[in-house]
Amino acid sequence: MRAAILAVGTELLSTDRLDTNSLRLTSVLERHGVALRHKAVVGDEEAEIAAALAEAARRAELVLVSGGLGPTADDVTREACARWLGRPLEEDPALWAAIERRFASLGRTPAGNNRRQAMVVAGATVLHNPRGTAPGQRVEADGVTVFLFPGVPFELETLVELHLVPWLAERSGGRGRERRTVRVAMRPESDVDRELEPAYAEFGRETITVLSSPGEVKVRLTVEGAEEERLVRLDQMAGRVRELLGEAVYGEGEELVLEQVVGGLLAARGLTVATAESCTGGLLAERLTRVPGSSRYFPGGVVAYADAQKVSLLGVPAPELAEHGAVSEEVARALAEGVRRRLGTDFGLGVTGVAGPEGGSDEKPVGTVHVALAGPSGVRHRRLRLPGDRVRVRWQATQAALEMLRLALGEATPEGRP
Amino acid sequence: MRAAILAVGTELLSTDRLDTNSLRLTSVLERHGVALRHKAVVGDEEAEIAAALAEAARRAELVLVSGGLGPTADDVTREACARWLGRPLEEDPALWAAIERRFASLGRTPAGNNRRQAMVVAGATVLHNPRGTAPGQRVEADGVTVFLFPGVPFELETLVELHLVPWLAERSGGRGRERRTVRVAMRPESDVDRELEPAYAEFGRETITVLSSPGEVKVRLTVEGAEEERLVRLDQMAGRVRELLGEAVYGEGEELVLEQVVGGLLAARGLTVATAESCTGGLLAERLTRVPGSSRYFPGGVVAYADAQKVSLLGVPAPELAEHGAVSEEVARALAEGVRRRLGTDFGLGVTGVAGPEGGSDEKPVGTVHVALAGPSGVRHRRLRLPGDRVRVRWQATQAALEMLRLALGEATPEGRP
Structure with a gap:
């Protein structure tokens, strides 16, 4: 089966809005093995929409339309669909009664234009909408199935x-x-790709895709087949990938982020962490506290942007600062130890570096970052040379700090891997 | 003139990628008063692209195409355009020589498939590409002008x-x-709308659009006409809007953000600020330090997530915490004063609240936030009830804090308004 998607709405032809409903529809199509052939956006004009429906129906057996089902005069998707098919619109009495009930429950009376929402393309199946007054419709015509959906994303x-x-x-x-x-997190895409070679050979190169973004590599596994087979196969593949990549894997999930995993490990072990940030300016603390419930393991942190604050708030020795400079292993270690001691936590993370665009030198160019982790068994340190602009450098620096902590938490109780 | 946009690329039909080139093209069209009628996305298939070109040319006099001009076998936009027009592709000797030179300057020889990038639709004008090997093409056919552009955004x-x-x-x-x-920032959309009524009457309602997002209202002014007229008119309109909205206006610019304005004011006045955050968890410091050069006015801040840290790091009196709770006017004031004193800055900002999803109560529901600003002339405070989820509450809380500081900086030297 082939599919086409049509988004209706003049606002989607401006610079302010993009059609994102199509992503949601695409993911459902992909899951069911339906190939998407074409996407289009048209304004709220009946003739335009009718023409676009005809074009979509020429290339696909399934046409998914979003938008233009509201009560106002510029919502004309129903009319356009009827015009394209040469069928009339008919009022659905049950639909109108439901709209009246819905308004009554809010203590209101539907306006005249709400009547338009009870109009159905002749022969269409009404798709009940529990979250709004605009029902969807499903229309069959000459081997093509058309779904009309409201444009409001949650509906x-x-x-x-x-x-x-x-x-x-x-x-x-x-x-x-x-x-x-x-x-x-924080592994070069090329290393991950090389380490995955046995899995490519075993499962087929086309089933494993490596996607890279700053500080992050996603290994995307895709399987086709019947439902139970799919899950078994995915488990096999994920197991093999974890075997090949080892402790570098921090978790599974399209929406998962590193701070959730680190937070989960800290909470499960009853441990705490505090942060001492220079170049990341609060981003590390902000990421940790994005996670609901983070107060269980994060009592706080210090943003020591100026050197004087590194000394006064965190006890970084002034001679170390003078000798090695703020961007140095010594200062990263002192930040991590200082904040751990000051806040009485199990772990302390320290980050210092040159985020740019100014402040780089030959010896310490933009992207030079030192990360240190102080814990019960001492202090460890990592020096990084991060690519990209200020935003990317800061992001990757926090990613490196979180990853350092995750690996330390994994070691602490090897049997308790996430 | 009417326009249509066609994006070519199978990857743009997946869930991973959206066509964003069309936004860039749309903004150029809008600036020149050209109406966009239709946008479409097709995969890298010659027949599909040719069909989509034909459809676009039926509805518009200007067709803008992006993608499919690379050297690999799946880049077939050139071929599709030639097929649609029934014209041959011809090798352009100057283009091939330029590709050879470009490779030579990198010490390489072009591969056979690079030859495809020298192929031009018969009758087309070659559009020089100084940033890559894929030139653009402009083709005229039956009153329709088609531009072929590479898909790489910066090209x-x-x-x-x-x-x-x-x-x-x-x-x-x-x-x-x-x-x-x-x-x-931080004004209800309905208030802004009401205050702008005289401007609607003066300039026409369709020229002024009010767009709202959490903690932010954008007043968008649009004028049409000859270039000099446009600028004069926009200055008049912006002047009137500023007159009507008064000090609530923090600046002008589609990309401008509040932390830039606040940073600019602090830097210009040689003043400094420090932050003490509870519910925002570092986001306020992070926003201030996103701005390059922020070390001139931001020495640092404290994230006092746990109550114990509010006491030990910032000197919030434990009895106040016990009596009023962490989410209270008293604690917000103590945070602001504490961080100002501790870091020796001109201003101190304190934020405490319930970001959710947990932690709300009848008396202090999720979204309750207290913001305080300590400065040379005392402490001021604002209590907020912010709508939305954790992410939105945290964002608006930092927006409120920055706005409080901006207004105070405006007062300090009334002649020095941004």
Whole structure:
């Protein structure tokens, strides 16, 4: 089966808004093994929408439309679909009664234009919308199935789960595509790629994709087949990838982030960490506290941006600062130890570096960062040369600090790996 | 003139990538008063691209295509365009010589497939690409002008500036559309809207758009006409908007952010600020230090997430904490005063609140935030009830803190308004 997606809305043709509903629809299509052939965006004009529907139906057996189902005069997707098919629009009495009830429960009376939301393309199946007054519709015509969804993202998501997913599942006979993402921090993409070679040979190169972004490598596993097979196969593949990459893997999940994993490990072990930041300016503390419940393991941190504050707030020895400079192994270690001592935590993380764009030198160019971790068994340190601009350098520096802590937590109790 | 945009690339039909080149193209079209009618995305298939070109040419006089001009076998936009027009592809000797030179300057020899990048649709004008080996092409056919651009964003941007902008400027005869954005923080959209009513009456409602996001309102001004008229008109409009909104306006610019304005004011006045954060967890310090050069006015800050750290790091009196709780006016004031005293800065900002999802109560629900600013003339305080989830509450809390500081800096030297 081939699919096309059509997003309707004049605002989606401006610079302010992008059609992102199509990503949600695409992921559902991918999961069911349906190939997406075409995406389009048109404004709220009946003739334009009708033309775009005809074009979509020429290239695909499944056409997914979002937007233009509201009550106002510029919502004309229903009319456009009827015009394209040469069918009338008909009022659905049950739909109108439901709209009246919905308004009544809010103590209001529907306006005249709400009546438009009870209009259905002749022959269409109404798709119940529990989250709004705009129902979806499913229309069959000449071997093409068209779904009309509202454009509001959470309404669209609900209708997709309630109506599109079961429809696709029935047609795919349980066959489909599944993905899993194995995540690695602060390792070069080329190293990960080389280490994965046995897995490429074993499972097929096309089933494993390595995606890289600053400080992060995602290993994306894709399998096709029947549902149970898929899960078994993904488990096998993920197991092999973890075997090959070892402790570099910090977790699995498309949405997972390193601070969640570190937070989970700290909470599970009843340990705490404090942060002492220079070049990252608070980003490390901010990432740790993005995670709900982080107060269990993060009592606080210090942003010591100026040298004087490194001395007065964290007890970094002034002679060390003078001798080695703020961006040095010695100062990173003193920051980590200082904040651990000052806040009485199990671990202390220290970060100092040159984020740029100014402040670099031949000896310490922009991107030079020192990260140190002080813990019960001493202090460890890592020197980094990070590529990119100020934003990327700061991000990768926090990524390196979190990864250092994660690895130390893994060692502490080897049986307790995440 | 009407325009259509076509993005070519199979990867743009996946969940990993969105076509964002179209935003760049749209903004250039808007500036020249050209209406965008349709956007589409197709994969790297010759017949599909040719069909999409035909569809675009039916609805627009200007068709902008991005992607599919590289040297590899799946780059087939050139071939598709030639097929659609029924014209041959011809090798351009000058283009091939330029590709050879470019490779020679890197000490390399072009591969056979690089030859494909010297192929031009018969009758097309070659658009020089100083940033890559894929030149653009401009083709005229039956009243439709088609631009082919490479898909790599920085190459596309360069070609747009070099070749599309002059072409549009010539055709628009200097007429076009210009925008300016006036920015306001932490004011309700409805208030801004009401205060702008005289400007709506004076300049026409359609020329002023109010866009709202958490903690921020953008007033977007749009004018059409000849170039000099546009600038004069925008200055008039912006002046009137500033008059009506008064000190609530923090600056102008689509990309401007509040921390830049606050940083600029501090630097200009030679003043400094330190931060004491609880619920925002470092985000306030992080925003201040995102701005390059922030070390001139920001020596550092403290993230006092746990109550014990509020006492030990910042000297918040333990009895106040016990009596009023960490989320209280008294503690916000003590945080601001404590960090100002501890770091010896001109100003101290304190933030404490309930970011959620846990920790709310009837008396202090999620979104309750206290912000305090300690300065040379005393301490001021603001209590907020912020809507939204953890991420939004934290963001708006930092926005409120920065805005409080900005207003205080404005007062300090009224003649020195930004």
